[in-house]
Amino acid sequence: MMRTRPLKVALLGCGVVGSEVARIMTTHADDLAARIGAPVELAGVAVRRPDKVRGGVPAELITTDATALVKRGDIDVVVEVIGGIEPARTLITTAFEHGASVVSANKALLAQDGASLYAAAEQHGQDLYYEAAVAGAIPLIRPLRESLAGDKINRVMGIVNGTTNFILDKMDTSGAGYSEALDEATALGYAEADPTADVEAFDAAAKAAILAGIAFHTRVRLDDVYREGMTEVTAADFASAKEMGCTIKLLAICERAADGGSVTARVHPAMIPLSHPLASVREAYNAVFVEAEAAGQLMFYGPGAGGSPTASAVLGDVVAVCRNRLNEATGPGESAYTQLPVSSMGEVVTRYHISLDVADKPGVLAQVATVFAEHGVSIDTVRQQGKDGEASLVVVTHRAPDAALSGTVEALRKLDTVRGVASIMRVEGE
Amino acid sequence: MMRTRPLKVALLGCGVVGSEVARIMTTHADDLAARIGAPVELAGVAVRRPDKVRGGVPAELITTDATALVKRGDIDVVVEVIGGIEPARTLITTAFEHGASVVSANKALLAQDGASLYAAAEQHGQDLYYEAAVAGAIPLIRPLRESLAGDKINRVMGIVNGTTNFILDKMDTSGAGYSEALDEATALGYAEADPTADVEAFDAAAKAAILAGIAFHTRVRLDDVYREGMTEVTAADFASAKEMGCTIKLLAICERAADGGSVTARVHPAMIPLSHPLASVREAYNAVFVEAEAAGQLMFYGPGAGGSPTASAVLGDVVAVCRNRLNEATGPGESAYTQLPVSSMGEVVTRYHISLDVADKPGVLAQVATVFAEHGVSIDTVRQQGKDGEASLVVVTHRAPDAALSGTVEALRKLDTVRGVASIMRVEGE
Structure with missing residues (x-):
């Protein structure tokens, strides 16, 4: 059954996630081959600084010319873990044009340009997969797109940013104020030197846009998402929350209106009862609560970031895309047929x-x-x-x-x- | 894009799950069509007692001749929600022989004959999907088979039987003994008149066999699963558990040995710390905790049984199988390449x-x-x-x-x- 010509993967970016993708592709090559039905090999790795040694990646695979790599023509799957809008967007569309499918972890790009990327993928008969873009290793995109494809999702409510959950959890358990908790998160590597994207909820808002689009089969742009950061949350707020039997979480909430005719997406801090499953999500973990008409209440929980967890999600997509290629088929594309308006x-x-x-x-x-x-x-x-x-x-x-x-x-x-x-x-x- | 010839679904069994599948296929026909890319219609419903009126299913679709239904030749997907070994097994293989793919919720059959059913599906180029067989509506089979296909799963530990979790939860919260809690579960419809399959953990053992096989890419037979029911758990055990900061759950545990050379699968009551995410799974809910090398610790939570949740899982599979048919492809088949021995x-x-x-x-x-x-x-x-x-x-x-x-x-x-x-x-x- 196994064909011998290997499927070729090009890796764009070799930081925390990319180097882990490369490592697992090498160390678990036999397992990946068995699961795909054909061997899969790393054909090239595009980086900005080739002098910075990357553990385990053979020097001859490294290039600074990402564009040439995605244009090679013999690449089956391009894995984009650069992040940001450009050059990621151009590289992805170039990959489609040159016969490669794409696995991306890029939530900002997908939230902003998901529709046009899907269109480019479809035009060229390629796959676009992005399980790693929302909630890291937690299988979420595939369950929403596929497992719940026979159901009607009414609500998605989740903790989708690990940095802010770590900060809020510290404030909750230690009574610390926001800046003190942020300092601890920074010292432990949970928060970046400039934490704006996390604490002002830009990151969570991008994920909310992606989740709302998938859940409700419509297009939700980043601008459609109401966004409120968590820098104003105080120790006094936590004290108030406790008096109500609640804690405070930064929640991404995507809802279908009661009449079904519109949807909303928002990210803001909120009190939730301690008895709610999301209340017990500690430290930098993520969890997403899904309410569907027939399935009822589901929750998906796990690490929302980090090199290894994100690499796990990326490689699950790589296996799926490779299987599709062997089947000469593509997976589900964009599903935005409901065209539901997004309310303010x-x-x-x-x-x-x-x-x-x-x-x-x-x-x-x-x-x-x-x-x-x-x-x-x-x-x-x-x-x-x-x-x-x-x-x-x-x-x-x-x-x-x-x-x-x-x-x-x-x-x-x-x-x-x-x-x-x-x-x-x-x-x-x- | 949308083709007009509808895909045809035959439903075997129209009880709690089957009638809900039929209802959703009718009421949500437009959504299903949009998600599949082609209309899908109920082509026949095989039942044992046609006189028993089933809400919403047109009388002309009902037949008592299940064999003739699966042999029709124009059926795309057979949904098997009869349960038990026969006639389910023969009907499923007959369906494959006559060009239909199969979606099943039958954990007993899959645990006993999964390998031969997969072989029959592959021989005839058909799909065998069974998300509903383990943990009801919780997306679990697809995440394990697909989302984690690029990772190495080391452990799956879950509450996969709602009846026994309801009983244990009652014992925990009310201090009731086993028989008292069982009586309450029976009165509320959570336990069947003969609760043996649940309380003696036959049901959970079947699910453990299925989960272990998928998680470790090997074959685990029902006989390989160590099984211990929960009828001997006493109020005194719960008191002891509390003293240790624990509660008691009936757990299905599938583990890879530390040396990686073998696996084990078992179901028995166990104490777990109150701080463990599985400890807070209440009432008849299910939850499965997965430990993977790269992804880390994941948990999937939701309703493990019931007509609507199970129908949601079945229909997710129906959509996937229908998409595969439009692609003239099949989804992933059995993955048992590791051939790891099962230790006692x-x-x-x-x-x-x-x-x-x-x-x-x-x-x-x-x-x-x-x-x-x-x-x-x-x-x-x-x-x-x-x-x-x-x-x-x-x-x-x-x-x-x-x-x-x-x-x-x-x-x-x-x-x-x-x-x-x-x-x-x-x-x-x-």
């Missing part, structure tokens, strides 16, 4: 936890409650605490549209008796 | 929690400790409790081969000072 954050319906600093005098609660009522936001619980002439009010609402809550908060700020809005946090998972 | 339970290395009823006199602990030492089983902790002339000894061991532990227990029973071995339970997940 104002239309998202959820619950809110709001802390107000108020004057400690009679009638304040009545005033505040009136403002909520006028905006159609129903109050679930109120807790009032007085201290030294000042007081705080903690309001937890029933489900209400985000726009109604924003209107409420704007009006609250104008009240003489409200000295400040200490925090607003959404409450999910109930 | 005696070679499994794990930890043990042993409760002994002993005479309350000096020297007993020394005697008991000597027996452990003579059998090469190292003791981690001992707790001694005296009450009214009797005493109990609770011993927790370090990791030791199961055969050594069995020898230890046999020798302990012969000691005059040991009045009885109250319980032996393995300790996993540490």
